Amino acid sequence: MPYDFDLFVIGGGSAGVRCGRIAAGHGARVAVAEERFWGGTCVNVGCVPKKIMVNAAEYGAWMEDAAAFGWPHHRHQAHDWAKLAAARDTEVTRLSGIYGKLLAGAGVTSFDARATFVDPHTLDVGGKRVTAERIVIAVGGTPTRLPIPGAELGLISDDLFTLKALPKRAIVIGGGYIAVEFACILRGLGAEVDLIYRAPLPLRGFDEDVRAAAAEALAAQGIRLNPDVAPTRIAKVGDHLMVSKSDNFMREADAVFFCTGREPNTAGLGLDKAGLDVRPGTGIPVDDEHRTAVPHIYAIGDVIDRVNLTPMATAVGHALADTLFGKNPRKASYENVPTAVFMSPPIATVGLTEAEAAARGPVDIYVTRFTPMRHTISKREGRRTLMKLVVCQNTQKILGAHMLGEDSAEIMQGIGIAVGMGATKQDFDRTIGIHPTAAEEFVTLRTRTRVAGVQAAAQ
Ligand SMILES: Cc1cc2nc3c(=O)[nH]c(=O)nc-3n(C[C@H](O)[C@H](O)[C@H](O)COP(=O)(O)OP(=O)(O)OC[C@H]3O[C@@H](n4cnc5c(N)ncnc54)[C@H](O)[C@@H]3O)c2cc1C
């Protein structure tokens, strides 16, 4: 039976647009449906508007730093939220438009509509029946709220980008990427911020030294840290909100943000009609070729809930299109994915944490902390840089590199190439530094700080 399309992609975000565009470039007849905004989360309510706001938040402190370098101190007025919002929205609209145009340019048929399964090869696309030989599910995820009384009074990450004004006092619940980034944005723009998280340190999953340094940096910029707290209730008291838990913990604010994770957008997609049995709120299971349990249906990006990052989504979408239509079967690797948390100062990392590496065998640990040159002059508190290398004792390969400090994300991209190529500590040591930079510390870490993982080796 002839199908309307060779490939139908559900979702016009990072993963879906790349997959559809590349498949069309290989000559496939492709359609992509997007129900909300072209470019998806990254462009509209994620990486892009977030990074613009991170930049905005940093400028305030830089203006103060500049005074120590002889510049007049100009920070007499409060930040102009409306001006920032307008500039941000203009950029987001521009980028979202580019995503739409990229598809049109590649010859993809675009549907501005929601797509749901009717049967394994048929979709309802905004009321129209469309068939496809292969289907890629790239529907992303949605922010979640905690199931506590008053949760509906709280905001989710999308809401930061539609707020009309900076809340004077904000509570951010969560200790992950979005929570710490949002806490720094709000604080940097002038809000009083409480960060409430259930663990002793924020950023579970990151290296322990980095987590401790992150907590220090957050506190130094005036963010009130509330570790080991799982809130149980939000209530409206007069014109403000109160977050509480069962003992006498209570915090008041004008806005409460839930930054407590995201869940895959599988609800109402008709997966059962496609023959897929997926538990609500969980990622769609796929094999290592991103094939679901139904062989002609694939799932990529945040909807599989594996590594929820834009470059991972696009890499996988691209590889899948090359595999299916480009006569170039290949996989994007989930190993050694570099990542950054754009808090202030940012964290960037690639490879294994000390704990992960030590569980596999003996490792040499190199750690350094220092005040970057800019802040020996500015005297700004809480800007100490942390750099760390985790090195396999047997092979001397770099298993992990971690940094908290200014420009860490820019620095870690290059380190990621070296780590991915299997660079050793000796390769790092023989590289000539660029002076004077913070980055040169990565190639001048001469003294081992400690050894870890000896117990794992003994077992
Ligand atoms: C606040 C925030 C900040 C982030 N910052 C970063 C960052 O700095 N760096 C980074 O690498 N990652 C970041 N991320 C993560 C990144 O945005 C995601 O990993 C990435 O967008 C995932 O792409 P995707 O294509 O899988 O999903 P999405 O981009 O979410 O795209 C899915 C699309 O599918 C559409 N859709 C859903 N259901 C249907 C349907 N039935 N029919 C039609 N369309 C449908 C949705 O509207 C959406 O546009 C951030 C995320 C958030 C929330």
Ligand SMILES: NC(=O)c1ccc[n+]([C@@H]2O[C@H](COP(=O)([O-])OP(=O)(O)OC[C@H]3O[C@@H](n4cnc5c(N)ncnc54)[C@H](O)[C@@H]3O)[C@@H](O)[C@H]2O)c1
């Ligand atoms: N800079 C970046 O690359 C970037 C930025 C933002 C988001 N992202 C991606 O988006 C994903 C989602 O971000 P996120 O911050 O929403 O998720 P996350 O998984 O990073 O953090 C969720 C936080 O919510 C907490 N939490 C979850 N359930 C809870 C509960 N019942 N009670 C109390 N706390 C609870 C967790 O402990 C954690 O601290 C990230 O994992 C990341 O992959 C990336």
